[in-house]
Amino acid sequence: GEDVEQSLFLSVREGDSSVINCTYTDSSSTYLYWYKQEPGAGLQLLTYIFSNMDMKQDQRLTVLLNKKDKHLSLRIADTQTGDSAIYFCAESLRNTGFQKLVFGTGTRLLVSP
Amino acid sequence: EPEVTQTPSHQVTQMGQEVILRCVPISNHLYFYWYRQILGQKVEFLVSFYNNEISEKSEIFDDQFSVERPDGSNFTLKIRSTKLEDSAMYFCASRRLAGGRSSTDTQYFGPGTRLTVL
Numbered sequence: 001g002e003d004v005e006q007s008l009f010l011s012v013r014e015g016d017s018s019v020i021n022c023t024y025t026d027s028s029s030t031y032l033y034w035y036k037q038e039p040g041a042g043l044q045l046l047t048y049i050f051s052n053m054d055m056k057q058d059q060r061l062t063v064l065l066n067k068k069d070k071h072l073s074l075r076i077a078d079t080q081t082g083d084s085a086i087y088f089c090a091e092s093l094r095n096t097g098f099q100k101l102v103f104g105t106g107t108r109l110l111v112s113p
Numbered sequence: 114e115p116e117v118t119q120t121p122s123h124q125v126t127q128m129g130q131e132v133i134l135r136c137v138p139i140s141n142h143l144y145f146y147w148y149r150q151i152l153g154q155k156v157e158f159l160v161s162f163y164n165n166e167i168s169e170k171s172e173i174f175d176d177q178f179s180v181e182r183p184d185g186s187n188f189t190l191k192i193r194s195t196k197l198e199d200s201a202m203y204f205c206a207s208r209r210l211a212g213g214r215s216s217t218d219t220q221y222f223g224p225g226t227r228l229t230v231l
Contacts, residue, residue: 042225043206048219103157
């Protein structure tokens, strides 16, 4: 079955790197996404990676995928107070035509000055 | 930049009442979705909709729920007789293409409607 797990909370200081981790259970080919949710706002797509890739970098964001361990991480370099939000890992599955997204619990990132 | 919009931002209703949550997807998108997030829990898929019909629905999406695209721009979620446990944030999302080669097309989410059932 599909299950996506994340740690609930991460606290870092401004300027440090943040690493948010996610594990998933379904081994079928999949896209994996990171969404950001600020207070009172919707889900903003940050980046995504396909399961045949190991890494993707987009400015301050680096996504690492360990397919063997079904582990995904999001690294935010030079974290800013504006990065404080909830970060959701999500997967979409080939066997659903990549239609529905299965979300993790979300990791609340708190960046202190 | 085009975005998904949802109205109202907050809806308060009495148990047993019908509610309609409204969404305006991005204009050239073809796939539409509803998700919900009960406070403190995961975002859960409810239903996907394409070509004027439901393409997939979850176990949550029982006979109390229905979706409709009444015109060329709106996409609605109706809950016929609300229960206390329907209290949640409801997110609408849309996607440009239908998958296959375009599977990298992602779902864009609206800001959500917070439904409170008393």
